[in-house]
Amino acid sequence: xxxxxxxxxxxxxxxxxxxxxxxxxxxxxxxxxxxxxxxxxxxxxxxxxxxxxxxxxxxxxxxxxxxxxxxxxxxxxxxxxxxxxxxxxxxxxxxxxxxxxxxxxxxxxxxxxxxxxxxxxxxxxxxxxxxxxxxxxxxxxxxxxxxxxxxxxxxxxxxxxxxxxxxxxxxxxxxxxxxxxxxxxxxxxxxxxxxxxxxxxxxxxxxxxxxxxxxxxxxxxxxxxxxxxxxxxxxxxxxxxxx
Amino acid sequence: xxxxxxxxxxxxxxxxxxxxxxxxxxxxxxxxxxxxxxxxxxxxxxxxxxxxxxxxxxxxxxxxxxxxxxxxxxxxxxxxxxxxxxxxxxxxxxxxxxxxxxxxxxxxxxxxxxxxxxxxxxxxxxxxxxxxxxxxxxxxxxxxxxxxxxxxxxxxxxxxxxxxxxxxxxxxxxxxxxxxxxxxxxxxxxxxxxxxxxxxxxxxxxxxxxxxxxxxxxxxxxxxxxxxxxxxxxxxxxxxxxx
DNA sequence: AAGTGGTCTAGACCACGGC
DNA sequence: CCGTGGTCTAGACCACTTG
Numbered sequence: 221x222x223x224x225x226x227x228x229x230x231x232x233x234x235x236x237x238x239x240x241x242x243x244x245x246x247x248x249x250x251x252x253x254x255x256x257x258x259x260x261x262x263x264x265x266x267x268x269x270x271x272x273x274x275x276x277x278x279x280x281x282x283x284x285x286x287x288x289x290x291x292x293x294x295x296x297x298x299x300x301x302x303x304x305x306x307x308x309x310x311x312x313x314x315x316x317x318x319x320x321x322x323x324x325x326x327x328x329x330x331x332x333x334x335x336x337x338x339x340x341x342x343x344x345x346x347x348x349x350x351x352x353x354x355x356x357x358x359x360x361x362x363x364x365x366x367x368x369x370x371x372x373x374x375x376x377x378x379x380x381x382x383x384x385x386x387x388x389x390x391x392x393x394x395x396x397x398x399x400x401x402x403x404x405x406x407x408x409x410x411x412x413x414x415x416x417x418x419x420x421x422x423x424x425x426x427x428x429x430x431x432x433x434x435x436x437x438x439x440x441x442x443x444x445x446x447x448x449x450x451x452x453x454x455x456x457x458x459x460x461x462x463x
Numbered sequence: 464x465x466x467x468x469x470x471x472x473x474x475x476x477x478x479x480x481x482x483x484x485x486x487x488x489x490x491x492x493x494x495x496x497x498x499x500x501x502x503x504x505x506x507x508x509x510x511x512x513x514x515x516x517x518x519x520x521x522x523x524x525x526x527x528x529x530x531x532x533x534x535x536x537x538x539x540x541x542x543x544x545x546x547x548x549x550x551x552x553x554x555x556x557x558x559x560x561x562x563x564x565x566x567x568x569x570x571x572x573x574x575x576x577x578x579x580x581x582x583x584x585x586x587x588x589x590x591x592x593x594x595x596x597x598x599x600x601x602x603x604x605x606x607x608x609x610x611x612x613x614x615x616x617x618x619x620x621x622x623x624x625x626x627x628x629x630x631x632x633x634x635x636x637x638x639x640x641x642x643x644x645x646x647x648x649x650x651x652x653x654x655x656x657x658x659x660x661x662x663x664x665x666x667x668x669x670x671x672x673x674x675x676x677x678x679x680x681x682x683x684x685x686x687x688x689x690x691x692x693x694x695x696x697x698x699x700x701x702x703x704x705x706x
Numbered sequence: 707a708a709g710t711g712g713t714c715t716a717g718a719c720c721a722c723g724g725c
Numbered sequence: 726c727c728g729t730g731g732t733c734t735a736g737a738c739c740a741c742t743t744g
Binding site: 471472473507508509510511514528529530531532 | 712713714715716717721722723724
Binding site: 288 | 712
């Protein structure tokens with residue numbers, strides 16, 4: 221086992237175990253080594269192993285049975301999203317078994333609407349940056365992603381922005397802001413004409429919409445995100461351990 | 464502080480802190496006592512306090528800042544659902560600010576369709592119990608909840624089933640089964656005629672559908688659940704700490 | 707009875723933020 | 726510099742399942 225100092229030991233254990241599950245070293249439905257065996261093998265304390273196992277269990281990869289053992293969940297491959305990652309669209313796509321890629325559609329500036337100003341704690345009419353991107357699953361366009369960010373937060377020339385980056389990187393590189401938490405509203409809507417332009421599918425069809433508010437340190441709202449996709453193609457499924 | 468032996472100390476600490484947030488002892492946006500102070504005050508180890516704080520942070524109630532302190536999330540009241548609880552419809556309703564109640568609509572028996580048999584690992588045509596319930600927010604019907612369970616699992620007279628119980632209790636009391644994990648698919652659909660009969664609203668409107676598969680020990684599928692609701696009335700919003 | 711996961715403790719050191 | 730949260734350890738005891 222190779223210990224890097226960049227990541228926590230618990231996260232490394234987590235990755236090692238996940239790799240073993242993906243590689244079939246630990247087969248679906250089978251029992252994996254006990255906590256003590258793992259802590260011996262990997263040379264870390266049992267508490268550290270437990271931290272990693274807790275994360276795997278929370279995301280449904282493993283099932284823990286007191287007095288019996290820890291088992292690989294047979295239904296790992298039926299989940300597409302994981303807790304703490306609902307906003308990660310690339311992971312949602314790969315969780316559905318496709319290869320994700322991003323196309324940068326456009327970047328614009330316009331005044332905030334009343335509603336946007338309210339949520340972002342701005343004056344109505346303050347300038348916003350509008351970032352529109354399209355996520356692909358293999359070669360198929362599947363998610364239309366819109367983000368609006370107050371122009372006043374920008375810390376770099378607007379032309380520099382690389383629209384293919386993860387939203388986290390965009391905030392760090394061009395806005396010098398760290399996102400501390402997000403609030404996501406899951407909505408059901410009808411496919412609108414503008415979305416239909418990019419996403420193959422009939423207008424009027426029911427689709428999923430993830431409305432996200434990003435907050436920085438000190439609770440300041442940083443940005444809004446609206447992601448729409450056809451859930452008959454891209455499933456949003458979550459595994460949850462029954463506490 | 465009153466320590467009961469029925470619940471873990473960490474869970475009790477969790478509840479105490481949550482109560483203080485709800486009661487306004489810890490105000491939104493304000494800093495709460497440090498881990499050491501809490502462990503001193505409550506007479507438990509710092510590790511135990513951390514377990515409780517981690518759960519609160521995962522559900523967005525608090526924000527933790529290294530080198531600074533722990534703060535009550537100002538946006539606590541804007542979330543309606545919590546991780547590990549997506550299936551708890553009563554909590555979803557109360558999270559939206561309403562008083563939840565359940566009306567037992569019907570219980571029936573019918574053969575399984577091909578698709579149901581596949582997911583539940585049954586022979587096609589095996590008998591299912593169909594449980595239909597309606598969840599109210601205050602006096603308004605908001606969620607239509609359908610559950611199907613293999614009849615062969617029933618361990619008590621079908622007439623005894625109390626349709627107002629939590630699905631967890633129903634499984635334990637009448638089927639002698641413990642649910643170990645659930646797989647939830649979040650879908651967008653159009654309001655169908657049968658749902659419209661119970662839920663006020665226009666047919667053809669886009670609504671949310673939670674499709675749940677319940678699994679017991681040893682990975683056996685126990686039941687299917689389909690819950691539909693109008694997300695313009697009942698919001699499904701989740702807070703997530705940005706790890 | 708033996709082995710598993712579940713809980714808790716006491717103590718240590720580190721990384722970060724503010725003074 | 727100090728206090729905060731973040732990480733890790735070693736060891737203990739409990740609750741549960743299985744043989």
